[in-house]
Amino acid sequence: AQTVTQSQPEMSVQEAETVTLSCTYDTSENNYYLFWYKQPPSRQMILVIRQEAYKQQNATENRFSVNFQKAAKSFSLKISDSQLGDTAMYFCAFMTTQGGSEKLVFGKGTKLTVNP
Amino acid sequence: DAGVIQSPRHEVTEMGQEVTLRCKPISGHNSLFWYRQTMMRGLELLIYFNNNVPIDDSGMPEDRFSAKMPNASFSTLKIQPSEPRDSAVYFCASKPVGYNEQFFGPGTRLTVL
Numbered sequence: 001a002q003t004v005t006q007s008q009p010e011m012s013v014q015e016a017e018t019v020t021l022s023c024t025y026d027t028s029e030n031n032y033y034l035f036w037y038k039q040p041p042s043r044q045m046i047l048v049i050r051q052e053a054y055k056q057q058n059a060t061e062n063r064f065s066v067n068f069q070k071a072a073k074s075f076s077l078k079i080s081d082s083q084l085g086d087t088a089m090y091f092c093a094f095m096t097t098q099g100g101s102e103k104l105v106f107g108k109g110t111k112l113t114v115n116p
Numbered sequence: 117d118a119g120v121i122q123s124p125r126h127e128v129t130e131m132g133q134e135v136t137l138r139c140k141p142i143s144g145h146n147s148l149f150w151y152r153q154t155m156m157r158g159l160e161l162l163i164y165f166n167n168n169v170p171i172d173d174s175g176m177p178e179d180r181f182s183a184k185m186p187n188a189s190f191s192t193l194k195i196q197p198s199e200p201r202d203s204a205v206y207f208c209a210s211k212p213v214g215y216n217e218q219f220f221g222p223g224t225r226l227t228v229l
Contacts, residue, residue, distance in 0.1 A: 084158065102147060
């Protein structure tokens, strides 16, 4: 079974600085997808960024980028120029389409606080 | 684009009562997922439908939980009888075929007293 581990329950960063959230996963599959979701206090789940395992190039979305290390099964999220609105829970998630199920397997989350 | 719609947003009920949570996926999406979020277990999949057919229900905790998708635009998750340990936020998500992003609804916060 696939597992996703986020080793940092809580983190904080000063506004305008850079922060990196860690995520590791365990799978025996070769083709899969990885995601970072943001959950603000409103509890809405918002997709931040996604990465296809077959792509070597790290995904980037504006201030958000990932460091995808397939061999190490690591998928960290870097937030540059942190803003107060980035304060939220961040969940790393794994998805495979093998075996017919497209479910997301989530980590336990990292609570990020951006301080003014 | 209305997004995934869930109702009710909040539900407070007493132990032993039947609870029904509702979800309307985004039009044209053929896959629908029910997730549960608790402090102890985090976010976990309960059941997943593809073209209205249940594909993976391995996450349904016990027989008290049941889910249906009678048509492409509506799904229900029922708990009967409810117990305090069922208190959680229940999310519905949908996605179109061939697309890997799941779009989440706002969730239903269930409290069982």
